Amino acid sequence: MAEITENPKTTPAAVERFILHWGDMGGQWGVNRSVSQIHALLYLSERPLTAEEIAAALGLARSNVSNSIRELIAWNLIRRVPIKGDRREHFEAETDVWEIATRIAAMRKEREIDPAVATLRACVAEADGDPAVHPVASQRLKAMLEFVETVDRWHAARATRTSRRVQSCRWRGHTRRQRCRSSCSRIVSGRSVASSSVESPAAARSR
Numbered sequence: 224m225a226e227i228t229e230n231p232k233t234t235p236a237a238v239e240r241f242i243l244h245w246g247d248m249g250g251q252w253g254v255n256r257s258v259s260q261i262h263a264l265l266y267l268s269e270r271p272l273t274a275e276e277i278a279a280a281l282g283l284a285r286s287n288v289s290n291s292i293r294e295l296i297a298w299n300l301i302r303r304v305p306i307k308g309d310r311r312e313h314f315e316a317e318t319d320v321w322e323i324a325t326r327i328a329a330m331r332k333e334r335e336i337d338p339a340v341a342t343l344r345a346c347v348a349e350a351d352g353d354p355a356v357h358p359v360a361s362q363r364l365k366a367m368l369e370f371v372e373t374v375d376r377w378h379a380a381r382a383t384r385t386s387r388r389v390q391s392c393r394w395r396g397h398t399r400r401q402r403c404r405s406s407c408s409r410i411v412s413g414r415s416v417a418s419s420s421v422e423s424p425a426a427a428r429s430r
Contacts, residue, residue: 234280238267242281257283258291262300262316271304271313299326328378336375343368 234242242263249259260281265272272280278288292314295301300323304313317323347364350356 238264241267255291255294257281257287258294261288261291262295265295265301265314265316266318268315271306271315273311273313275311277314298330332375332378336371336378339371340368340375343371 242260245263246256246260249262250256261277261283264277264280274285274288274292277283277292278285281288283291292301295316296303299317301314301316304315306313317326343364347361347368350361350364
């Protein structure tokens with residue numbers, strides 16, 4: 224069961240609320256709720272946790288925790304941490320929120336956009352040489368391919384600009400933190416993308 228068991232002595236209300244919400248939000252994005260809850264728990268934890276501690280805190284089966292940990296490691300959102308004097312595996316989460324967002328976006332592109340581009344290219348190539356495919360279907364396949372390729376290029380350009388801007392913010396140090404936040408806010412709102420040489424999907428459709 225993915226829900227947290229009632230344990231007010233060890234799980235503060237604010238922490239439990241965040242974990243439950245993160246799990247629900249992950250479910251809406253197509254991510255297993257247990258995976259999202261474990262990520263939330265490790266993100267808020269002040270120290271690395273073992274799989275047994277995670278299972279106890281969230282009321283999950285040990286096998287469920289093991290599978291979820293493998294998934295999170297594949298997403299590069301958590302990592303194994305050696306603890307001196309303890310042979311058990313401990314895990315901690317990446318806590319830089321910009322790094323988390325970048326890694327999630329990169330993985331979603333790898334799992335969703337890249338396969339879509341490859342499949343559509345194959346479909347367009349096959350349709351061009353098949354007289355049984357109606358010209359209307361062939362044209363719509365090409366239109367869909369053009370759109371997905373535009374999304375792919377736009378995503379790549381946006382990710383590059385975001386990464387460079389965030390790194391610049393980190394290098395400037397604490398004395399310029401407020402200016403960095405303002406700059407990063409423009410990235411999130413999409414205003415800084417307007418100067419990119421790659422059109423957004425909406426702009427491409429309006430042409």
